[in-house]
Amino acid sequence: MKAGVSATESAKTNGSYNIAIAIDNVSFSHNAAHSERARLFIEIEQWHLYRGEHVFLSGPSGSGKSTFLNLLSGTLTPDSGTISLLEQPFSALSNKQRDRFRANNIGVVFQQFNLIPYLSVKQNVKAALYFAGANIKDKALDERILKLLNDLQLSNQLLNAKADTLSVGQQQRVAIARALINTPDILIVDEPTSALDAKARDSFMDVLKKLAKNSALVFVSHDPYLKKYFSRHMSMHQFTPNHQKVAGVSDASRDASPC
Numbered sequence: 001m002k003a004g005v006s007a008t009e010s011a012k013t014n015g016s017y018n019i020a021i022a023i024d025n026v027s028f029s030h031n032a033a034h035s036e037r038a039r040l041f042i043e044i045e046q047w048h049l050y051r052g053e054h055v056f057l058s059g060p061s062g063s064g065k066s067t068f069l070n071l072l073s074g075t076l077t078p079d080s081g082t083i084s085l086l087e088q089p090f091s092a093l094s095n096k097q098r099d100r101f102r103a104n105n106i107g108v109v110f111q112q113f114n115l116i117p118y119l120s121v122k123q124n125v126k127a128a129l130y131f132a133g134a135n136i137k138d139k140a141l142d143e144r145i146l147k148l149l150n151d152l153q154l155s156n157q158l159l160n161a162k163a164d165t166l167s168v169g170q171q172q173r174v175a176i177a178r179a180l181i182n183t184p185d186i187l188i189v190d191e192p193t194s195a196l197d198a199k200a201r202d203s204f205m206d207v208l209k210k211l212a213k214n215s216a217l218v219f220v221s222h223d224p225y226l227k228k229y230f231s232r233h234m235s236m237h238q239f240t241p242n243h244q245k246v247a248g249v250s251d252a253s254r255d256a257s258p259c
């Protein structure tokens, strides 16, 4: 059992919960004192995402997408209301428990990938296992890393290459491997395809959708082309009703069944 989340973990083992993310009456705004920019107000009465459900979130630059993702991953705290992941309200966890919960249950792919440049591909992926409390000397983990990298079409020869020697597309795949190695129930992916050409973008989406099949996936992108991969679409302006109107993207649409 993982520290501080025993009820959640036992539910996870039994597969007894279906809602991966639940948001209730949340409001948030950045501290105006720290910003001369237009102030963003996020207000969400009720929102949830099921296990295995994949949602496409869009909105123009500055509309609050990254802020929303930071609320979901617990790196920002709402001013009011509750965000629960796997039925665990974040507010009930200490900082240490929150870090461990995040490492065990949430995979994040950042816009800039955030790989550790001087570590190898293998070491970057292993770091995620380490933070989740795994015994990284276990040889079986090396097999798991290799398999995942192969699934992501990364050559074995790159295993010991330093992250800062990789192409952008290769870095992106390592970032996905790092996010998926703990088989997270929740996957948060922020603008991952901006550096890819059309062919690489399609192949990336196919692999991501397949590997994230059982995870709740929140996928942020400016690229309307990618909407076709998702049956549920949202625009950030649904969450910012009292902020300036955000142009461009249609309101939520949702299939009855998960993607």
Ligand SMILES: Nc1ncnc2c1ncn2[C@@H]1O[C@H](COP(=O)(O)OP(=O)(O)OP(=O)(O)O)[C@@H](O)[C@H]1O
Pocket: 030, 031, 034, 035, 037, 038, 039, 040, 059, 060, 061, 062, 063, 064, 065, 066, 067, 068
């Ligand atoms: N730490 C902060 N303090 C104050 N304001 C902030 C902070 N971070 C973001 N903001 C403001 O909140 C708003 C939303 O920013 P955010 O980065 O969430 O938008 P975004 O939709 O992710 O943009 P992009 O697509 O360019 O990444 C912007 O007006 C931004 O200036």
